[in-house]
Amino acid sequence: MSGGIEAVTVPKWGMAMEEGKVTGWLKPEGSTVRKGEEIVEVESSKITGVVESPADGVLRRQIGKVEETWMTGALIGVVAAPETPDAEIDAFIAQFNADFAAAGGPAAAKAEPQTVEAGGRLIRYLKMGEGEETPVVLIHGFGGDLNNWLFVQGELGAGRAVYALDLPGHGGSSKDVGDGSLSVLAAAVHAAMGALGVTRAHVVGHSMGGAVALRLAADHPAAVASLTLIAPAGLGAEINAGYIEGFIKETRQRSLTAVMEQLFAAPGLVTRDMVDDILKYKRLDGAEAALRTIAAAQFDAGRQSAALRAAAASPATLVIWGRDDRIIPVAHAEGLAGARIELFEATGHMPHLEKPADVARLIRSHIGA
Amino acid sequence: MPKKSYRQAINEAIAQEMRRDPTVIIMGEDVAGGFGGSGEQDAYGGVFGVTKGLLGQFGAERVIDTPITEAGFVGAAAGAAATGLRPVVELMFVDFVGVCFDQIYNQAAKFRYMFGGKVKTPMVLRSMVGAGFRGAAQHSQFLAPIFTSVPGLKVVMPSNAYDAKGLLIQAIRDDDPVIFLEHKFLYDTEADVPDEPYTIKFGEAAFTREGDDLTIVAFSRMVQMANQAADVLAKEGVSSDVIDPRTSSPLDIAAIVESVERTGRLVIVDESTPRCSLAADVAALVADRAFHALKAPIKTVTAPHTPVPFAPTLEDAYIPSAEKVEAAARAVLASSARAAAE
Numbered sequence: 001m002s003g004g005i006e007a008v009t010v011p012k013w014g015m016a017m018e019e020g021k022v023t024g025w026l027k028p029e030g031s032t033v034r035k036g037e038e039i040v041e042v043e044s045s046k047i048t049g050v051v052e053s054p055a056d057g058v059l060r061r062q063i064g065k066v067e068e069t070w071m072t073g074a075l076i077g078v079v080a081a082p083e084t085p086d087a088e089i090d091a092f093i094a095q096f097n098a099d100f101a102a103a104g105g106p107a108a109a110k111a112e113p114q115t116v117e118a119g120g121r122l123i124r125y126l127k128m129g130e131g132e133e134t135p136v137v138l139i140h141g142f143g144g145d146l147n148n149w150l151f152v153q154g155e156l157g158a159g160r161a162v163y164a165l166d167l168p169g170h171g172g173s174s175k176d177v178g179d180g181s182l183s184v185l186a187a188a189v190h191a192a193m194g195a196l197g198v199t200r201a202h203v204v205g206h207s208m209g210g211a212v213a214l215r216l217a218a219d220h221p222a223a224v225a226s227l228t229l230i231a232p233a234g235l236g237a238e239i240n241a242g243y244i245e246g247f248i249k250e251t252r253q254r255s256l257t258a259v260m261e262q263l264f265a266a267p268g269l270v271t272r273d274m275v276d277d278i279l280k281y282k283r284l285d286g287a288e289a290a291l292r293t294i295a296a297a298q299f300d301a302g303r304q305s306a307a308l309r310a311a312a313a314s315p316a317t318l319v320i321w322g323r324d325d326r327i328i329p330v331a332h333a334e335g336l337a338g339a340r341i342e343l344f345e346a347t348g349h350m351p352h353l354e355k356p357a358d359v360a361r362l363i364r365s366h367i368g369a
Numbered sequence: 370m371p372k373k374s375y376r377q378a379i380n381e382a383i384a385q386e387m388r389r390d391p392t393v394i395i396m397g398e399d400v401a402g403g404f405g406g407s408g409e410q411d412a413y414g415g416v417f418g419v420t421k422g423l424l425g426q427f428g429a430e431r432v433i434d435t436p437i438t439e440a441g442f443v444g445a446a447a448g449a450a451a452t453g454l455r456p457v458v459e460l461m462f463v464d465f466v467g468v469c470f471d472q473i474y475n476q477a478a479k480f481r482y483m484f485g486g487k488v489k490t491p492m493v494l495r496s497m498v499g500a501g502f503r504g505a506a507q508h509s510q511f512l513a514p515i516f517t518s519v520p521g522l523k524v525v526m527p528s529n530a531y532d533a534k535g536l537l538i539q540a541i542r543d544d545d546p547v548i549f550l551e552h553k554f555l556y557d558t559e560a561d562v563p564d565e566p567y568t569i570k571f572g573e574a575a576f577t578r579e580g581d582d583l584t585i586v587a588f589s590r591m592v593q594m595a596n597q598a599a600d601v602l603a604k605e606g607v608s609s610d611v612i613d614p615r616t617s618s619p620l621d622i623a624a625i626v627e628s629v630e631r632t633g634r635l636v637i638v639d640e641s642t643p644r645c646s647l648a649a650d651v652a653a654l655v656a657d658r659a660f661h662a663l664k665a666p667i668k669t670v671t672a673p674h675t676p677v678p679f680a681p682t683l684e685d686a687y688i689p690s691a692e693k694v695e696a697a698a699r700a701v702l703a704s705s706a707r708a709a710a711e
Contacts, residue, residue, distance in 0.1 A: 174564075253576050265574070272579060283535055283567040 004084055005092045006054040010070045013150045017044045019071050033079060033195045043131055045273045052357055053337030058082045059088055061231040093328035109209040119191030123165060131159035134225050135198050139189060140165040141207025143247050145171030148311030151356030163327045167191055169290025170212055180297035202367040204228040228318045228363050231325050231349050236306050236332035241302030243327050248291045265324040266350040279296025308339060313337045318366040320359055322347030370561035378530040378562045379419050380606040382537035383457060385566045387427050387546040393541060396433040396442055396457030416461060417556055420535035439469035443519035447477035455541055462508045463496040477546040478521030489544040499552040499590055500677045500688050509677035511640035514547040514571060514647055517617040523571055524618040528592035530560035532615055535569035549624060552590040572619035580608025583698055584628040587613060587638040588647050595638050597691035604696055617647050626659045634701045637693050665704035666699040
């Protein structure tokens with residue numbers, strides 16, 4: 001805040017993002033905006049996302065024009081009160097750009113993933129934030145990694161550490177998954193929490209990561225302060241066997257793209273870079289075998305266990321789901337007495353990538369941030 | 370992900386496989402440096418320093434400096450492969466293949482076939498290809514077509530550091546002789562290269578650009594030229610598939626045909642001389658399988674049918690450039706527009 005003038009900047013979604021392209025302003029210049037309202041679309045090479053207004057006020061300037069590419073952290077818009085004189089806004093822009101240039105562009109201090117040895121494996125994690133509040137642990141789904149949380153990890157409130165982990169067999173973690181069961185994965189998460197000094201955390205799990213979170217809560221109830229389950233496995237019998245098999249089997253860009261388009265309500269969200277990243281992961285020694293072992297243990301022939309369903313029916317559980325999920329039926333959210341259920345329209349299996357601002361807001365309210 | 374050069378990626382692939390598998394050895398001229406002399410050990414690591422450091426990690430039993438006798442040591446590698454080792458043998462410049470070609474095309478390539486499948490030949494022949502280094506006619510050729518024409522050889526030509534590591538590990542684990550062609554001009558190019566070992570399957574092309582108007586197939590360093598040309602055309606609203614086959618044998622002809630069936634227009638970029646080149650091969654295959662999809666004649670961009678010149682200006686003119694790729698693309702687009710108007 002600088003005299004009631006707020007900067008709208010190119011966000012940094014993930015470590016690799018160095019620049020973003022303005023693809024569309026959702027609010028015209030001069031319109032009244034509310035804090036948190038989506039005002040501009042920005043595209044990185046990986047994904048298209050939305051930038052929210054930093055404050056209540058008027059969108060006084062659209063500096064970044066459509067189709068222009070700007071460095072992360074660069075000023076692309078200004079929100080201020082309607083009565084703020086234009087001269088003050090001009091001065092703010094000049095000062096911001098001078099400071100930005102002096103800092104050498106994007107902020108130098110950026111979070112990098114690290115690894116910790118836990119339970120005989122190397123587990124890769126990314127930590128953001130610090131503080132006394134109960135930490136948050138984010139667990140990705142089958143075939144995912146810690147980068148799946150790029151839009152929400154930095155948005156879960158101040159005063160706490162937020163950890164995104166790579167499960168065994170995934171991302172930069174060891175590829176040994178034992179028998180591929182939920183118990184093995186949950187034990188690995190618990191061991192990693194221990195190695196990181198996290199005794200109790202708000203646990204957020206997506207898809208298979210949701211089932212891992214449920215298993216963790218069942219095996220180590222004291223370690224779990226609350227559960228947020230996003231399009232989780234483990235609440236019903238059905239799962240899209242074609243997706244699982246295709247994800248493991250396809251090694252070409254085009255055929256894997258067709259598989260991954262099932263994840264999203266809007267297939268255009270799948271970019272070539274996103275597919276290339278998945279291919280790079282699957283080519284690592286042991287990755288494909290790990291996926292096959294997990295799929296055989298948990299999703300054989302398109303069926304999964306719902307043994308932990310009862311554990312989810314609790315006020316400590318928030319369930320978030322897209323109504324257009326083609327991987328795990330949203331109907332699995334029905335009848336979970338006591339749990340808070342939030343369903344999104346026009347959203348597929350990846351709400352945290354498709355509706356990140358809403359997902360972050362729901363998690364914040366659930367964990368009392 | 371850490372940035373590494375093409376050179377580092379190749380060194381790391383060899384080192385990781387030597388660590389994983391004690392039967393992997395390397396041999397060649399100056400791969401350690403100082404053969405038979407009293408000079409400093411590990412001084413060279415090959416003329417471009419690719420294998421530097423391996424002698425210290427794995428010792429002289431597994432990092433073998435050879436005399437300047439390609440026929441001898443390439444033959445020794447083929448024999449070692451047939452009897453249980455996994456040699457990675459370096460032929461310093463591919464231009465020297467003439468003196469040891471019998472060992473490659475008439476011996477190693479045929480062992481499995483002639484011994485009724487009872488013998489495997491898991492050898493990798495690494496060699497440097499390409500013009501642009503002022504190396505004159507005998508150190509600058511892009512001889513990929515010679516190997517590609519031989520049944521029994523697999524032929525690999527990475528266009529970037531990421532592919533180099535994954536393709537070389539795949540090559541070392543392959544049970545057949547693999548010719549691994551490193552372009553001199555790419556050694557200092559960088560890409561994100563994972564620290565962990567990984568493999569890229571042979572015969573799977575990479576799409577480095579995607580589009581619907583034009584297909585550009587390019588090999589090895591020529592992928593850079595194709596990408597540059599595609600980016601220029603994209604600014605004018607012409608979108609291109611740029612396909613890097615990564616291996617010329619096996620060749621991912623299915624990916625190329627699928628693309629041409631969509632775009633109807635094909636340009637092939639190859640640093641070889643034009644007759645019996647990779648470009649001629651791809652053009653013939655597409656004409657055979659997708660002729661009716663073509664909206665214009667196929668254009669190829671290759672070196673001219675001459676030795677590589679030593680005069681720098683002539684050498685630069687010899688190598689296919691992004692401008693030549695762009696001109697070929699424009700010719701194909703214009704030709705298809707004329708055909709549509711008729």
